Amino acid sequence: MIQLIEPYTEDKIRALKMGDMVHLSGLVYTGRDAVHKFLHEGGKPPVDLQNQIIYHCGPVVIKEKGKWVVKAAGPTTSIREEPYQGHLIEKFTIRAVIGKGGMGPKTLEACKKVGCVYLHAIGGAAQVLAECVTDVLGVSLEEFGSPEAIWAFRVKNFPAVVTMDAHGNSLHAAVLELSRERLKLLV
Amino acid sequence: MRNLKPNLLELVRRTSAELPDDVVNTIVSAATQEQEGSNAQYAMNIIQSNIDMAKLKSAPLCQDTGSILFFVRAPRGFDQLAFEKAAREAVAVATAKGYLRQNSVDSLTGKNTGNNLGPGSPAIHFHQHRGTRVDVRLILKGGGCENVGAQYSLPDVRLNANRDLDGVRKVILDAVIQAQGKGCGPGILGVCVGGDRATGYVHSKEQLLRTMDDVNPEPALAALEKDIVVSANKLGIGPMGFGGATTLLGCKIGALNRLPASYFVSISYMCWAYRRQGFVLNDSGKIVEWLY
Incomplete structure (x- = not known):
């Protein structure tokens, strides 16, 4: 198990390899469909994204006794952000993207160029991952609706697998190719 | 019908936080198939911890609490409008309590209604029967798996x-x-062979009401269901697509008649977070049995 701890430097990110299992500790910003479209169209980010991590997540956050409490916080499907992600990684020097299902060639290219990885969280594991959120530091762009807002979370030992590294390797592309080859033997 | 709203609220809570035993058993058994120290085993271990934790905390298993799909079988004369009203109220309360995420978005304005209510949400499918009991089942189906559903029109030249x-x-x-x-x-x-484009998809989702060990009474479909699981698990896609032994936990196939001109195959993919639950109410509205 590799510990990935803030600050997220380019060296730490480039040292990660496809297939590495990591425990992440530090700051992450949630952002999904509305946020990506907004930033891609030139919207000004309400938080500084340089050397930060974007988490494709629409959490369930409830206010209890005046304090935000994260009730569920698993990843959402990342491929929907493929039209925007590469551009945003380059524009803001984003160091990691957390999500599920993997992303495509544009994102992989940007990861290589900038020094960024794709961390695959376990889809559906909302409770295990909510337990890893130790603090809610704030929320912005709440007008997009609670799941679509940018939530600033501090996480500890957040489990993920590096499925796209900063060296042009994608586990998703590899598994797709393997499964297509195997299908030929079955039909 | 007395206590319908609190009973439906409990149904929503239980469905969102607890997987049925037949699903848990299948997941536990599949986890043993993955290689020691693999990414696939890592994923299956986290999935199992998550199932336990959600139940313990009475919290949503997955943050995408999904489309809210009720399937109701009721006697003649059952007040569907009253049921619908109670279901809507229960869903709104469940959302405020955090059993459900704010998950219903106006397709034109993009605005989240904040309480999961709106045109099409919740979706309620009513069927009448001649008995006296009311059978209420609920599936919560997240967007990630709904997005990978597919409908094919045969013949398909490409394939x-x-x-x-x-x-x-x-x-x-x-x-x-x-x-x-x-x-x-x-x-x-959940698969439907035949039907029109709309009934085919509904029937494919109704297949997901069957338990994992349910055997199709139609031998040809029973054989196909088995073959699909065995074949899919040879593809090597594995948990989360990390590569591995288990790509599918199950496959359930139904058939509807079709037009001579049409031959649709409608496929609903359900994620491992297979949230389905149900209960039977007697004529005074008391829960007499949990179905899964």
């Missing part, structure tokens, strides 16, 4: 799939290839 069960098999396996890990595998397929 060399003709209008027979071999063609059906080819398109189902294609859907599994297309889905890869994006639908939060290992998944469960």
Whole structure:
């Protein structure tokens, strides 16, 4: 198990390899469909994204006794952000993207160029991952609706697998190719 | 019917936080198939911890609490409007309590209604029967797996799939290839052969009301269901698409008649977070049995 701890430097990110299992500790910003479209169209980010991590997540956050409490916080499907992600990684020097299902060639290219990885969280594991959120530091762009807002979370030992590294390797592309080859033997 | 709203609220809570035993048993058994120290085993271990934790905390298993799909079988004279009203109220309360995420968005304005209520949400399918009991089932189906569902029109030239069960098999396996890990595998397929485009998809979702060990009474479909699971698990896609032994946990196939001109195969992919629950109410509205 590799510990990935803030600050997220380019060296730490480039040292990660496809297939590495990591425990992440530090700051992450949630952002999904509305946020990506907004930033891609030139919207000004309400938080500084340089050397930060974007988490494709629409959490369930409830206010209890005046304090935000994260009730569920698993990843959402990342491929929907493929039209925007590469551009945003380059524009803001984003160091990691957390999500599920993997992303495509544009994102992989940007990861290589900038020094960024794709961390695959376990889809559906909302409770295990909510337990890893130790603090809610704030929320912005709440007008997009609670799941679509940018939530600033501090996480500890957040489990993920590096499925796209900063060296042009994608586990998703590899598994797709393997499964297509195997299908030929079955039909 | 007395206590309908609190009973439905409990149904929503239980469905969102607890997987049925038949699903948990299948997941536990599948986890043992993965290689020691693999990414796939890592994923299956986290999935199992998550199932335990959600139940313990009475909190949503997955943050995408999904489309809210009620299937109701009720006697003649049952007040559907009263049921609908109680279901809507229960859903709004469940959302405020955090059992459900704010998950219903106006398709034109993009505005989240904040309480899961709006045109089409919740979706309620009513069927009448001649008994006295009311059978209420609920499926919560997240967007990740709903997005990888697919409908094929046979013949399909690209896949060399003709209008027979071999063609059906080819398109189902294609859907599994297309889905890869994006639908939060290992998944469960509900499939309908035939019908029109709308009834086919509904029937494919109704297949997901069957338990994992339910055997199709139609031998040809029972054999196909078995074959799909074995074949899909040879593809090597694995949990979350990390590569591995278990790509599918199950496959359930139903058939509807079709027009001579049409031959649809409708496939609903359900993620491992297979949230279905149900209960039976007697004529005074008391829960007499939990169904899963």
